[in-house]
Amino acid sequence: MTTALRPGDPRRLGAYSLLGRLGEGGMGTVFLGRSDAGRIVAVKVIRPEFAAEDEFRARFRSEVDRARQVPPFCTAEVLDADPDHATPYLVVEYVDGPSLAEVVAEQGPLPGTNLHGVAVGVATALTAIHGAGVVHRDLKPSNVLFSLGTPKVIDFGIARALESTTRHTSASQMVGSIAYMAPERFDTDISPVVGPAADVFAWGAVVGYAGNGRTPFAAGSPTATAARILTQPPVLGALTGPLRDLVAHALAKEPDDRPTAHELLDALLSGESRDNAGFVADLGHRPKPHRSAGATTGPEREDGGPGAGPARRPRRRLWVAAALVLALAATAVALVLAPRRSATRTATQASAAPPAAAGPEWSRAIVDRLDRPGLWRARAGDPDGACSFESQLVITTRKSIDYWCQGPDDEFSGDQLITVDATVITPNACGVIFFRDHGTRGYELSLCSQEVRLERYDDAEGETLIRRTRDDAFAPGRRRAVTVAVVNDDVTTTVDGRTVLDARLTDRSLAAGHVVLGATNNTYTGESKAAFANIAIREAKREPPTSVQPS
Known part of the structure; x- marks a missing residue:
């Protein structure tokens, strides 16, 4: 839905006139625009506080260049960008259709054929995105739009430009929606190098939401949701057959235990289903590092060295996880988890959260x-x-x-x-x-x-x-x-x-x-x-x- 421009909103950016507001998120505001050639587009304008950071601009430029390499089928095509503008902006294809979140809210969980179509469409998009060396990092139902009945994934890749700029992210602030975050996303030591497996986890959560009208780890608060993601098996409800098995595999706690987006797509198109032991056995014979675009391209492994990949994460029972919560912002959570350094000794203290909400020091x-x-x-x-x-x-x-x-x-x-x-x-x-x-x-x-x-x-x-x-x-x-x-x-x-x-x-x-x-x-x-x-x-x-x- 488009709303009117507000006082202070730009009316024009480069070759694009801004016509109204499409939405607002953690990184900035999305406007409906029209190019000088008459094409309707979506223009994402970055918030001014991020624009002041040279590090952010450099990261933003790099991520835009990589996002442009993603084939446009099942994604919103990246058309233009200006990282050097006073307020950096990104121009993408305008997808004139409702989001998956809107469809489920209005019509309820999707029936079998439609659900399978969404699963295939999003897996196809992730296969293309990962194939270009890009990681989405914020896949969720509101980022899946329907164009002529076909799902298209938007907002891919660019979130990393913000999340890798350490001044703007911390243990209590992350880019993304908690209900769709993989367990490794809550480990602040490795979140800058989270790889494609986190998107696969989000795919499982998105498909689970589409089929049930609620996310697989839904709970009464962000804290409880994060704890369920870290410690509990997913609730898959009405999902059945091979699709249920695939979603369960995608929601594995360990990144190395999840299939790749390409494997998801192959299984969806062939109708095959394998048990978790079969997946793990297959993965054990693959060369390492496992399935990480960042492990084979420089920008994704900046603090891990050549061939670095996320190590396995210890998981916790619900009450233990709650005891380890150190800080919780209004919409983000941080938990104490094992750092990915070998043979280290650290002293960990609780943050300044109120005593009733804080874990042990x-x-x-x-x-x-x-x-x-x-x-x-x-x-x-x-x-x-x-x-x-x-x-x-x-x-x-x-x-x-x-x-x-x-x-x-x-x-x-x-x-x-x-x-x-x-x-x-x-x-x-x-x-x-x-x-x-x-x-x-x-x-x-x-x-x-x-x-x-x-x-x-x-x-x-x-x-x-x-x-x-x-x-x-x-x-x-x-x-x-x-x-x-x-x-x-x-x-x-x-x-x-x-x-x-x-x-x-x-x-x-x-x-x-x-x-x-x-x-x-x-x-x-x-x-x-x-x-x-x-x-x-x-x-x-x-x-x-x-x-x-x-x-």
Whole structure:
């Protein structure tokens, strides 16, 4: 819908007369315009505060050049731009039709054939966009317009010019709509290099919205929506058959577990559907870095180096995610997540958010990608087992006893959070996380193919079990995100965001200790292997006791 120009709005920019307002967003205002040749166009004018930044102008110019290379089918063609104007502007094809958001709001969820058409049209657009080395970064229903019944994607690529200009974005301000943001978008350490997989996630959310009238992670607030994106499976409602499977794959928490836009399009056109294990197996045989336009072109990997790609992200249960929220602006959220640097130590503090909304302050945090020796070290020449690095920490044990790889010397006490990616490589193995460990005493969390169990061990008294089981907890070869949260001596373990164990830590003498990684051989024969990656250990800051003065 077009509205009248307001006082102060420009009436002309370059060769274009401005006729009215089409909309307003985070980067600027979109006007309806007419070229001197008489063509009706859409003119996006950048907000003045961004225009003052030389860095932004340079980024804007680069992104416009790349966006011009996108074939115009299923997208709004980029026609012109002036990054050097007092207020930089971009001119694109005017798509005279309603948005997907308007269609769903007026008519309700789309029926099967129409829904499939939208899925194909948007996947086609993303295939073209990614093929030109561009990442959309703000795909949502309002950016999908219908022209003669055909969906066209608008506003692609340019959002990165703003998001990469650090003065204008921070932990509490991001470009995009939270309901369509991939989990990696909430990690401020890697958001400038988020790749095409984030657009694929947004495709899944858009198709889920089109088919159900609500997004797959819809919740009552931006905070709750972000937490559901990070920790919960999507709610796919009325979606069925191969399309439901594709949307589920696209909404995988890990970028590397999602199909590419080209794979989406192939599957949609062929009607094929594969389970998640099939997708992951296929992806494991592809050359790395995986599916990132930025990993093969300079601008998308500026802080990652050649071949850099996003590492896997630990995921959190809903209440843990809520406890880690540091700041929330009116329409944007930031959560504490593991940085993508190897073997680093950081101190993380909560922002100045009100106490009721803030998460815990961390007195310290230890983070290690476990892709090379660092806080954890290689260990070889031992007949009982080995610790080696093969893009992750691989622990081999040749006996039925636990074999461990020593990590940092730090002891952790009180409330703490351990997040790590774990893989049982051989069926006879369990990956083991020791915490509050003192060598001969502590707690042992075993991650096995048939169960997850927590035990308190004490060589002096014999073993006391605290045990919860779940069948098929760790299928061999599948990497799972594990969270161990200790709050007031209650421990909760989640696997891929789903709670598998709750228990009470009853030994008050085990209030502190080391965190150690290991493996166990369940069959007493042969060699067994488990692996870990991307560990983060955090200890909550404890408030000093307060005294009450008599009045």
